[in-house]
Amino acid sequence: MSYIKVEKVYKRFIRRGQQTEALRDINLELEQGTFVSLIGPSGCGKSTLLRIIGGLTDSSEGIVSVGGQTPQQAQSDKQFGFVPQAAALFPWRTVLQNMNLPFEVNKKAGAALTSEREDPVELLKSVGLGDFVHAYAKELSGGMQQRVGIARAFGSGAPILLMDEPFSALDEITREMLSYQLLDIWETHKKTVIFVTHSLREAVLLSDKVVVMSSRPGRISQVIDIDLPRPRRAEMEDTEEFHHYISLVRGQLRERWG
Amino acid sequence: MGESILKNANETGPEVQAVLAVRKEGVSGREASRNLGPSGVQRLKNWLANSAVMPPLLAFAGLFILWELLVRVLGIEAITLPAPSSVLKELATSFVFYLPHAWVTLYEAVIGFLLGTLVAFIGGVLMAHSRLLERTLLPIAVLANVTPVVAIAPLFIIWFGFGALPKILISAIITFFPMLVNSIMGFRSVDENNHEYMRSLHASKWEIFMKLRLPNSLPYLFSAARTCVSLSVIGAVVGEWSGSTQGLGNIVMMASNYMQMQRMFAAILMLAIMGIALVNIVRFIERRVLSWHVSEQKQG
Numbered sequence: 367m368s369y370i371k372v373e374k375v376y377k378r379f380i381r382r383g384q385q386t387e388a389l390r391d392i393n394l395e396l397e398q399g400t401f402v403s404l405i406g407p408s409g410c411g412k413s414t415l416l417r418i419i420g421g422l423t424d425s426s427e428g429i430v431s432v433g434g435q436t437p438q439q440a441q442s443d444k445q446f447g448f449v450p451q452a453a454a455l456f457p458w459r460t461v462l463q464n465m466n467l468p469f470e471v472n473k474k475a476g477a478a479l480t481s482e483r484e485d486p487v488e489l490l491k492s493v494g495l496g497d498f499v500h501a502y503a504k505e506l507s508g509g510m511q512q513r514v515g516i517a518r519a520f521g522s523g524a525p526i527l528l529m530d531e532p533f534s535a536l537d538e539i540t541r542e543m544l545s546y547q548l549l550d551i552w553e554t555h556k557k558t559v560i561f562v563t564h565s566l567r568e569a570v571l572l573s574d575k576v577v578v579m580s581s582r583p584g585r586i587s588q589v590i591d592i593d594l595p596r597p598r599r600a601e602m603e604d605t606e607e608f609h610h611y612i613s614l615v616r617g618q619l620r621e622r623w624g
Numbered sequence: 625m626g627e628s629i630l631k632n633a634n635e636t637g638p639e640v641q642a643v644l645a646v647r648k649e650g651v652s653g654r655e656a657s658r659n660l661g662p663s664g665v666q667r668l669k670n671w672l673a674n675s676a677v678m679p680p681l682l683a684f685a686g687l688f689i690l691w692e693l694l695v696r697v698l699g700i701e702a703i704t705l706p707a708p709s710s711v712l713k714e715l716a717t718s719f720v721f722y723l724p725h726a727w728v729t730l731y732e733a734v735i736g737f738l739l740g741t742l743v744a745f746i747g748g749v750l751m752a753h754s755r756l757l758e759r760t761l762l763p764i765a766v767l768a769n770v771t772p773v774v775a776i777a778p779l780f781i782i783w784f785g786f787g788a789l790p791k792i793l794i795s796a797i798i799t800f801f802p803m804l805v806n807s808i809m810g811f812r813s814v815d816e817n818n819h820e821y822m823r824s825l826h827a828s829k830w831e832i833f834m835k836l837r838l839p840n841s842l843p844y845l846f847s848a849a850r851t852c853v854s855l856s857v858i859g860a861v862v863g864e865w866s867g868s869t870q871g872l873g874n875i876v877m878m879a880s881n882y883m884q885m886q887r888m889f890a891a892i893l894m895l896a897i898m899g900i901a902l903v904n905i906v907r908f909i910e911r912r913v914l915s916w917h918v919s920e921q922k923q924g
C-alpha cells in the first residue's frame with residue numbers, strides 16, 4: 367500500500383456562477399520517504415492538489431488517503447510541514463521562536479509525530495543561519511527567511527513536507543544554493559516531500575519522481591521516475607543522464623502546449 | 625611570562641583606544657568650532673535629531689516666548705489674552721487649588737478610556753470572527769459615533785447626575801469607535817500565508833487568535849490607543865461642561881463666566897499637559913511592546 371494515495375480526485379471552483387475545473391481525475395501514489403515534484407504551467411492546479419493532500423481544502427470528488435488517514439485526520443495529527451511561497455514567519459518572533467511555533471499549537475498531536483524533536487539551533491546551522499538564531503524574522507533577507515521555513519518544516523517532526531514553490535520569489539543564484547541545501551537536509555532526514563516548482567532543473571535534481579501536469583482542466587499528463595543515483599551532487603548537473611531527464615520533462619510539458 | 629605581558633597589553637588596549645577616541649573627539653570638536661559654518665550646524669542638527677525631548681521642548685519654549693512678546697509689544701490686555709508668564713504665576717501660586725480638579729478630570733478620562741477601549745476590544749474580537757455580528761452591530765456603533773457627544777452629554781447629566789459617572793460614560797463612548805474599528809482591522813489583516821500555515825498545523829481558533837491575530841493587531845491597537853487617550857480627556861471636559869461641580873472643565877467654564885482669564889488659561893494649560901502626558905505613557909508602553917515593529921524601529 368502506498369503511503370499517500372490520491373484516487374479519482376476532482377476539484378471544481380464556482381465563481382460568479384462560472385465553474386472552473388481546477389483538477390480532473392487525479393490519480394497518484396507516493397511512497398514514504400520519497401521526494402516528489404509537481405511541475406506544470408501556471409494555473410494547472412498544483413497548489414490546489416497540494417492543499418487537498420494537506421487537508422487545507424476539500425476535493426469535490428474522489429478519495430485521498432495519507433498513511434491510511436484522511437487529510438484532515440493527518441493534519442490534526444500534525445503530519446504536515448507546510449512551506450508556502452512566502453516563508454510564513456511571524457515578524458514579531460525571532461527566528462528561534464518561529465522554529466518553535468509548530469510545537470506551541472495543537473499540542474495534543476505531539477504523540478503522533480514520528481521523529482524526535484531536533485535541536486532547532488543545529489538545524490539553523492545546517493542551513494547557514496547559525497548567527498541569526500535570535501534575529502527577528504524581518505531582519506532576514508527573502509532567501510534567509512525561506513531557509514528558516516525549510517529548516518522549520520524539517521524540524522517540526524512532521525513526516526510529510528508540502529512545499530509550494532518555496533524558491534519562486536528568489537533570485538537565480540540563491541535558488542541554486544538553496545536547492546543544494548534542501549537536497550542535503552533531505553538526504554539526512556529522508557522525509558516524504560511534495561515539492562511544487564516551475565523549474566525543470568530543480569524538479570530533476572531533487573526528485574525521485576516528477577509529476578507533470580497540464581492545464582484546462584488540470585490533470586496529470588505523465589509521471590516520470592528519476593533514476594539518478596543518490597546522494598546527488600553538483601557535478602551531476604553536467605552529466606548526460608541529467609540532461610536526458612530535463613529534456614524528457616520538457617518534452618512532456620511542451621507536448622501539452624501544442 | 626610572555627603570555628601575561630600579552631594579556632596585559634590586551635587589557636590596556638581598549639583603555640588606550642578610548643583615550644585616543646576622546647582625543648579625536650576633542651580635536652574634531654575644536655575644528656568644528658573653528659570652522660563654524662555647516663559642520664557646526666550639522667552637529668546641532670545631529671544633537672537635536674538624537675534627542676527625543678529637546679525638539680518639542682524648544683518648540684514650546686519658542687511658542688511661549690512669541691506669545692509673551694506679542695502680549696507685551698502689542699499691549700494686549702489680560703482680559704483678552706493673558707501673558708504666559710502670568711498664567712504660569714497663577715498656576716504656581718494656586719497649584720493646590722488646581723490639583724484636586726486635575727485629579728478628578730484625569731480619573732474620569734482614564735476610567736472612561738479603559739472602559740471604552742476594553743468594550744471596543746471585546747466587540748472587535750467578536751466582530752472580527754463573525755461577519756454576521758459585524759453587519760448587525762457595526763451600524764449601531766457607527767450611529768453612536770456620528771451622533772455628536774456634545775448633544776448626548778446633557779442627557780447623560782440628567783440620567784446619571786453631576787458626579788463622575790456621566791463623564792466616564794461620555795469618555796468611554798468617544799473612545800469606543802476608533803478602538804473598535806482598529807481592532808477589527810488588526811485582527812482581520814493577518815497575512816494569508818501565516819494564517820494558512822497555522823491551519824496546516826491544525827491550530828485551534830483560540831490558538832490562531834492568541835498567536836497570530838492578537839500580535840498582528842498590536843500596532844493597530846496602539847495607534848488607536850494614542851488617539852483614544854486624548855479623546856478621553858475631551859470626553860471628560862465635555863461632560864464637565866454639561867454639568868459638574870469639579871474638574872478642570874468645570875474651572876474653565878466657571879472662569880469663563882467670571883472672565884477670570886488667568887484661571888481659565890491655567891486650567892487649559894493643565895489639560896494640555898495631561899493630554900501630552902497620557903499620549904506619552906501610551907507611546908512608552910508601545911515602544912516596549914512593539915520593539916519588533918518596523919515603524920518603531922525606524923523612529924529608533
Ligand SMILES: Nc1ncnc2c1ncn2[C@@H]1O[C@H](COP(=O)(O)OP(=O)(O)OP(=O)(O)O)[C@@H](O)[C@H]1O
Pocket residue numbers: 379380381386387388407408409410411412413414415584
Ligand atoms: N479559491 C479559488 N477560487 C476559485 N478558483 C480558484 C481558487 N483557487 C484556485 N482556483 C483556480 O483553480 C485553478 C488552479 O489554481 P492553482 O492555484 O492550483 O494553480 P497552480 O498550478 O498552483 O498555479 P501557479 O503555478 O500559478 O501557482 C486556477 O484556474 C485558479 O483560477
Ligand SMILES: [Mg+2]
Pocket residue numbers: 412413414530
Ligand atoms: Mg500555485
